[in-house]
Amino acid sequence: xxxxxxxxxxxxxxxxxxxxxxxxxxxxxxxxxxxxxxxxxxxxxxxxxxxxxxxxxxxxxxxxxxxxxxxxxxxxxxxxxxxxxxxxxxxxxxxxxxxxxxxxxxxxxxxxxxxxxxxxxxxxxxxxxxxxxxxxxxxxxxxxxxxxxxxxxxxxxxxxxxxxxxxxxxxxxxxxxxxxxxxxxxxxxxxxxxxxxxxxxxxxxxxxxxxxxxxxxxxxxxxxxxxxxxxxxxxxxxxxxxxxxxxxxxxxxxxxxxxxxxxxxxxxxxxxxxxxxxxxxxxxxxxxxxxxxxxxxxxxxxxxxxxxxxxxxxxxxxxxxxxxxxxxxxxxxxxxxxxxxxxxxxxxxxxxxxxxxxxxxxxxxxxxxxxxxxxxxxxxxxxxxxxxxxxxxxxxxxxxxxxxxxxxxxxxxxxxxxxxxxxxxxxxxxxxxxxxxxxxxxxxxxxxxxxxxxxxxxxxxxxxxxxxxxxxxxxxxxxxxxxxxxxxxxxxxxxxxxxxxxxxxxxxxxxxxxxxxxxxxxxxxxxxxxxxxxxxxxxxxxxxxxxxxxxxxxxxxxxxxxxxxxxxxxxxxxxxxxxxxxxxxxxxxxxxxxxxxxxxxxxxxxxxxxxxxxxxxxxxxxxxxxxxxxxxxxxxxxxxxxxxxxxxxxxxxxxxxxxxxxxxxxxxxxxxxxxxxxxxxxxxxxxxxxxxxxxxxxxxxxxxxxxxxxxxxxxxxxxxxxxxxxxxxxxxxxxxxxxxxxxxxxxxxxxxxxxxxxxxxxxxxxxxxxxxxxxxxxxxxxxxxxx
Ligand SMILES: Nc1ncnc2c1ncn2[C@@H]1O[C@H](COP(=O)(O)OP(=O)(O)OP(=O)(O)O)[C@@H](O)[C@H]1O
Ligand SMILES: [Mg+2]
Numbered sequence: 001x002x003x004x005x006x007x008x009x010x011x012x013x014x015x016x017x018x019x020x021x022x023x024x025x026x027x028x029x030x031x032x033x034x035x036x037x038x039x040x041x042x043x044x045x046x047x048x049x050x051x052x053x054x055x056x057x058x059x060x061x062x063x064x065x066x067x068x069x070x071x072x073x074x075x076x077x078x079x080x081x082x083x084x085x086x087x088x089x090x091x092x093x094x095x096x097x098x099x100x101x102x103x104x105x106x107x108x109x110x111x112x113x114x115x116x117x118x119x120x121x122x123x124x125x126x127x128x129x130x131x132x133x134x135x136x137x138x139x140x141x142x143x144x145x146x147x148x149x150x151x152x153x154x155x156x157x158x159x160x161x162x163x164x165x166x167x168x169x170x171x172x173x174x175x176x177x178x179x180x181x182x183x184x185x186x187x188x189x190x191x192x193x194x195x196x197x198x199x200x201x202x203x204x205x206x207x208x209x210x211x212x213x214x215x216x217x218x219x220x221x222x223x224x225x226x227x228x229x230x231x232x233x234x235x236x237x238x239x240x241x242x243x244x245x246x247x248x249x250x251x252x253x254x255x256x257x258x259x260x261x262x263x264x265x266x267x268x269x270x271x272x273x274x275x276x277x278x279x280x281x282x283x284x285x286x287x288x289x290x291x292x293x294x295x296x297x298x299x300x301x302x303x304x305x306x307x308x309x310x311x312x313x314x315x316x317x318x319x320x321x322x323x324x325x326x327x328x329x330x331x332x333x334x335x336x337x338x339x340x341x342x343x344x345x346x347x348x349x350x351x352x353x354x355x356x357x358x359x360x361x362x363x364x365x366x367x368x369x370x371x372x373x374x375x376x377x378x379x380x381x382x383x384x385x386x387x388x389x390x391x392x393x394x395x396x397x398x399x400x401x402x403x404x405x406x407x408x409x410x411x412x413x414x415x416x417x418x419x420x421x422x423x424x425x426x427x428x429x430x431x432x433x434x435x436x437x438x439x440x441x442x443x444x445x446x447x448x449x450x451x452x453x454x455x456x457x458x459x460x461x462x463x464x465x466x467x468x469x470x471x472x473x474x475x476x477x478x479x480x481x482x483x484x485x486x487x488x489x490x491x492x493x494x495x496x497x498x499x500x501x502x503x504x505x506x507x508x509x510x511x512x513x514x515x516x517x518x519x520x521x522x523x524x525x526x527x528x529x530x531x532x533x534x535x536x537x538x539x540x541x542x543x544x545x546x547x548x549x550x551x552x553x554x555x556x557x558x559x560x561x562x563x564x565x566x567x568x569x570x571x572x573x574x575x576x577x578x579x580x581x582x583x584x585x586x587x588x589x590x591x592x593x594x595x596x597x598x599x600x601x602x603x604x605x606x607x608x609x610x611x612x613x614x615x616x617x618x619x620x621x622x623x624x625x626x627x628x629x630x631x632x633x634x635x636x637x638x639x640x641x642x643x644x645x646x647x648x649x650x651x652x653x654x655x656x657x658x659x660x661x662x663x664x665x666x667x668x669x670x671x672x673x674x675x676x677x678x679x680x681x682x683x684x685x686x687x688x689x690x691x692x693x694x695x696x697x698x699x700x701x702x703x704x705x706x707x708x709x710x711x712x713x714x715x716x717x718x719x720x721x722x723x724x725x726x727x728x729x730x731x732x733x734x735x736x737x738x739x740x741x742x743x744x745x746x747x748x749x750x751x752x753x754x755x756x757x758x759x760x761x762x763x764x765x766x767x768x769x770x771x772x773x774x775x776x777x778x779x780x781x782x783x784x785x786x787x
Contacts, residue, residue, distance in 0.1 A: 010105050011126060014084055018058040019046025020120045027061045027192035028083045030104040031179055039097040046119040047100060051090060058108060058122055059083045064189045075113050081197045084108045084126060134201050139174045142205035146177060149212050153219060160184055174201050181208050261289050264305060272314035277469040281308055304406060307413060316427040316475060320384035321352040329382035334371055335512045340499055344379055361454055363480040366501030367616035369551020372481035376431035386428035388419040393434035398444025403466035413466040416453055427475035436482035447489050454478060454495045483614040502729040503550025503616045505758055506543055513539045517556050521563040532566055532576055541581050545591035550616025550730060561588060600708050602780050605700040608711035608740060609692035612727025617734030619711055622677050622689060624696035629672030637677035640685025647675050650694035650716055663701050673697060688725035690716030691774050704779045711735045712744035712774060720771040724748035729759055736763050744774055
């Protein structure tokens with residue numbers, strides 16, 4: 001930008017007072033030529049008057065504010081140092097406003113800024129060239145530095161045009177070089193203003209050097225980012241080429257997928273499957289052949305083929321049908337369970353005579369820890385079959401049984417096909433565990449899918465959605481286990497032969513512990529071969545005071561704990577401790593179940609009821625009290641509807657037969673009866689507490705205590721008949737466990753205890769037909785009080 005005006009002449013002719021033109025976003029330096037657009041009438045007035053006279057104006061940059069552009073600028077928003085410029089050209093714009101072309105002449109500082117309605121003007125002091133001469137050498141050094149720096153910028157190819165360095169390299173005058181660089185830098189207003197206000201040339205050159213180095217840094221950073229991006233693109237391209245090469249090499253060596261597919265094809269020919277299955281597998285193989293080996297689809301097909309070729313198509317294991325051997329194994333694994341063992345031996349005998357006989361599906365039902373699951377494993381062992389356990393507890397998704405369709409991402413075969421794959425034999429013994437805990441929701445009804453699995457007519461061609469071809473499950477032996485028959489759907493139950501396991505008596509538990517649990521625990525804790533015995537009295541104590549269950553799972557756990565204490569002391573002190581009833585609490589912690597004192601006391605309104613739950617039998621107390629009121633019946637303890645109704649029925653019976661029990665009729669009008677069944681937080685239901693509630697009610701009404709030596713169960717109808725109930729064995733066992741000597745049961749349940757001498761041994765069972773018989777037995781007459 002060459003000055004086209006005679007500068008020194010111009011500087012001399014600068015008037016003292018000049019109209020001011022504010023500039024936005026730009027600081028005009030001396031010698032710079034810039035076009036400006038002016039819209040403000042006050043400023044236009046000033047320019048008009050300047051045109052008439054000196055043709056000069058003072059350009060003052062406006063400070064940059066946060067709310068830039070929002071408000072009109074005032075005088076205080078202008079910097080105080082500006083540039084006097086001469087107007088070279090003026091064009092009026094038809095829409096209003098003017099455009100002027102100005103050239104900077106020299107810097108000037110304002111003394112006074114004055115504004116009126118007509119114009120904005122300032123009295124000024126021009127800043128003429130620094131009088132004091134600056135050190136030539138220092139200046140030169142700085143100019144050279146700047147030249148080197150611009151060269152760097154140009155070589156990095158950023159920011160400025162290629163000519164930038166060439167021009168700079170040819171300028172030697174410090175003024176010119178700074179002028180040129182300033183016009184090329186992209187400066188903020190405040191930065192530019194700072195440069196404008198710098199009077200020392202050396203200082204100015206230093207500042208320019210700093211600004212330029214910043215540009216260099218930015219340029220370098222940009223270049224680096226660009227290179228990184230390029231590198232990563234290059235890397236992935238390189239990998240692609242290498243992979244392609246690898247493929248080509250493998251192909252040359254004959255190690256590619258094609259060979260693998262050919263191998264699978266050969267395998268398929270030998271696979272003992274029906275023709276349609278073969279076709280389907282062949283179809284999948286050819287699909288694999290035509291997909292890109294690394295694609296998602298190929299890996300899905302490969303997974304599928306993996307499964308297909310690892311399934312034991314037609315591969316069966318030979319059954320061991322030796323009865324003596326089976327007997328031995330069954331007795332080795334489990335104590336007692338006579339009926340069940342007999343049933344299994346029957347089954348093996350039939351198998352021996354008729355190989356293709358229909359396999360029954362056994363369903364073991366009973367309280368937890370009674371050996372249902374472990375019996376399944378034992379049967380597999382005596383038949384010499386592979387054992388697979390499939391737990392259906394909490395399964396809600398039908399696909400868990402029938403498999404997902406292969407179109408889903410992460411699709412898998414159902415549990416049965418997975419089980420068969422694991423068993424490596426198509427005739428394993430599958431224990432379907434927790435059949436009663438199968439669920440159902442929007443994802444389908446798994447229990448109806450189970451029908452297909454368990455139906456001998458259908459399971460010959462069991463269709464798993466993932467496998468996509470039928471698989472023969474008819475040679476599998478299924479054994480189901482459940483705690484509760486009520487939640488198993490009727491059609492499913494219909495396909496199975498239910499075998500009930502009841503809880504164990506104390507003697508049975510003792511034998512199980514002695515013959516199995518202690519032995520297993522010793523093996524598990526690594527104490528084999530050492531002198532360790534748990535005496536009968538210790539085991540009995542463990543059973544009575546550390547467990548309260550129908551089965552033996554807690555017992556198994558506490559025996560294991562006892563053994564681990566022995567092991568610990570052996571490791572620490574090389575001594576085997578001997579457990580006795582006296583030191584048990586020291587090693588195993590406090591006894592958890594003490595004989596409940598309250599159970600032993602005769603109380604008014606409190607009856608020992610017998611209840612059945614999936615955990616076995618239990619004693620539940622039914623409490624009744626009279627309160628002043630109007631004959632209302634209050635029921636608490638989370639009773640279900642059936643139980644509420646049987647309470648109502650019991651009360652009605654008591655009221656109807658008030659005379660027989662010597663009860664004053666008026667008592668019903670003046671009192672409410674409150675029946676509570678603890679534990680209050682556990683929901684209870686069923687009709688079997690009818691007799692129990694009647695007993696409590698009558699005791700409360702007559703104020704005669706109830707003998708705590710009795711426990712009872714039985715449904716009551718309005719004519720006082722005692723109706724049969726379920727879970728008799730478990731209930732009797734519960735009474736025995738709680739040391740209640742007399743049990744009152746409905747006469748109509750007598751058949752349930754045939755052949756159950758072990759259970760009834762040591763307990764007095766009173767069979768009743770009518771409620772009156774119960775009352776006669778249990779209400780304690782103060783005069784003839786029992787002891
Ligand atoms: N009669 C028995 N003889 C020997 N051990 C037994 C006997 N009954 C149960 N057990 C042992 O008790 C433990 C628990 O048995 P298992 O797991 O078979 O109970 P389960 O009936 O399947 O219970 P759940 O209903 O809770 O599944 C096993 O270690 C098992 O060997
Ligand atoms: Mg089980």
